[in-house]
Structure formats: structure tokens, C-alpha cells
Amino acid sequence: MFLFDAWYVAAMDRDLADVPLPIRVLNERIVLYRQTDGTAVALENACVHRKLPLSMGRIQGDDIECGYHGLVYNAAGECVRMPCADRIPKKARVRSYPLVSRYGLLWIWMGSAERADAATICHVEQWGNPSWGVTGGDAMTVDCNYLYMTDNLLDPSHVAWVHRSSFGNAACESTAVQVAAGEAGVIASRWMRAVEVAPIYVPFMPFSGIVRSIAAL
Ligand code: FES
Structure with missing residues (x-):
């Protein structure tokens, strides 16, 4: 269905x-x-x-x-x-x-x-803002039922363990995910404040140390 x-x-x-x-x-x-x-x-x-x-x-x-x-x-x-x-x-x-x-x-x-x-169509924050960059890649084919992917992507609590070497880190372990239900679906998000950034973002940081806040969907 x-x-x-x-x-x-x-x-x-x-x-x-x-x-x-x-x-x-x-x-x-x-x-x-x-x-x-x-x-x-x-x-x-x-x-x-x-x-x-x-x-x-x-x-x-x-x-x-x-x-x-x-x-x-x-x-x-x-x-x-x-x-x-x-x-x-x-x-x-x-x-x-x-x-x-x-x-x-x-x-x-x-x-x-x-x-x-x-x-x-979902809104993408900062799209077209010249001070923000865009990274792209190829589509990824995942050999499973699509419902497993929606389940995975609505459940960012796993990134602290599954993606620890890329876009997850210890800061993700202790920040709860917020879920908001709307007419067209649900949004899972969380704000992480005053944390070390995950490894994948480090090369793009213009400074070292903690950041004030990260919004992670
Ligand atoms: S199959 Fe005959 S014109 Fe298309």
C-alpha cells in the first residue's frame, strides 16, 4: 500500500x-x-x-x-x-x-x-544562500523494503552507535529526539548545544572546540 x-x-x-x-x-x-x-x-x-x-x-x-x-x-x-x-x-x-x-x-x-x-514540497532551509555550500552525491540503492528506510530515517537515536566514525558521536547519546506530528506526517529532530561536532563535520569547521548548537534531523 x-x-x-x-x-x-x-x-x-x-x-x-x-x-x-x-x-x-x-x-x-x-x-x-x-x-x-x-x-x-x-x-x-x-x-x-x-x-x-x-x-x-x-x-x-x-x-x-x-x-x-x-x-x-x-x-x-x-x-x-x-x-x-x-x-x-x-x-x-x-x-x-x-x-x-x-x-x-x-x-x-x-x-x-x-x-x-x-x-x-518540503522546505530546505538556506537553499540558495551563497554563504552556505551544497554537497552532492549519487543515489544509493538499498536492497530492502522501503518501510525499513522510513523507520531508520525517523529514528536518529541510532547515529551515536551506528555512525560513530562519521556523523554521530557521544553527544548524540544524551540528547533526546523530539517528534512533532503534523497533518502530512511527523518530523523527528533534536538540538544539540555546546557539543563537539561529529567527525564528518570537523573538516568544514572554521574553528575548533565546541559549537553553540547543531540541529540534527
Ligand atoms: S506500440 Fe505501436 S505505436 Fe507504440
Whole structure:
């Protein structure tokens, strides 16, 4: 069972270039591609004709063409070209998903499009602030049920022991995690004041000694 009315990270923005990118979200096959102005599009990855993945086709301007018999779909998922046909049936369309580029990520809405509100994408403090840096990396595939990952990430109390050589240290042992429930979920956080920073942050410290406070999610 999945939570459909939510924003999910579909891909890193930088990973979507000039060829269709097949992805799978909540067990749905989706194809991403870019229009000529760079706008990213997400469509159901199955042609209505013989279900060939559209990701096996090619981008044609702002549209995508199926690689089997040449049906062409626009960003709304409507078939706009059907070679050798007199007319295009209204039902000849694939699902189109709301997609938003933010924080270097492509966010996809898996529920009803009418309920998609980009304002509800989680807020990242200090994003765009030139005095703050951004570190990046590749996606990590974890071979387990996704519920284990949500459980792990909502439970930062483990970092003092599991990640002692990186972003955990003894200070994490004695600072309780606060949990706040909201309409859309829960936030687990804690403030650690006047502590030594964990080993992974030390190279980035502009000074030595303790820091006044660290917010750790
Ligand atoms: S399967 Fe796509 S056009 Fe035939």
C-alpha cells in the first residue's frame, strides 16, 4: 500500500539529459524527458497501442514518439500523431504526472493531479544562500523494503552507535529526539548545544572546540 498524494523524488535534475529516462515510482513505470525549453515531463511509460515503453522511443521537439509504430504524445500525454490514421481517438493518451524541479531534484506527484500543490514540497532551509555550500552525491540503492528506510530515517537515536566514525558521536547519546506530528506526517529532530561536532563535520569547521548548537534531523 502506498501513499499516493505526496511528492516523491523522481530523479536528480542533472541525470535527465536529452534522451528519455525510464524510472519506476510506487511500482508505476514512468518515462521522463525534456522539452526544448528544458522543462521536464513525466508520462506513463507504456504506449496505448502495443504498450512499448515510450522510453524506447525518441524525443521529437516537445513531444515523445513511440519507437514501435510512431505514435507521438505531447507533454499532457495526448496522442498528437498517429501515422496513417484518419483521426486520433480521444482515448489515445497516456497518463501525465505533475513534475517540479526544485533543489536540484525532480519531484513527481503520484496522486490526483488536481491535488498537486508545489508549495507542499518540503522546505530546505538556506537553499540558495551563497554563504552556505551544497554537497552532492549519487543515489544509493538499498536492497530492502522501503518501510525499513522510513523507520531508520525517523529514528536518529541510532547515529551515536551506528555512525560513530562519521556523523554521530557521544553527544548524540544524551540528547533526546523530539517528534512533532503534523497533518502530512511527523518530523523527528533534536538540538544539540555546546557539543563537539561529529567527525564528518570537523573538516568544514572554521574553528575548533565546541559549537553553540547543531540541529540534527
Ligand atoms: S506500440 Fe507504440 S505505436 Fe505501436
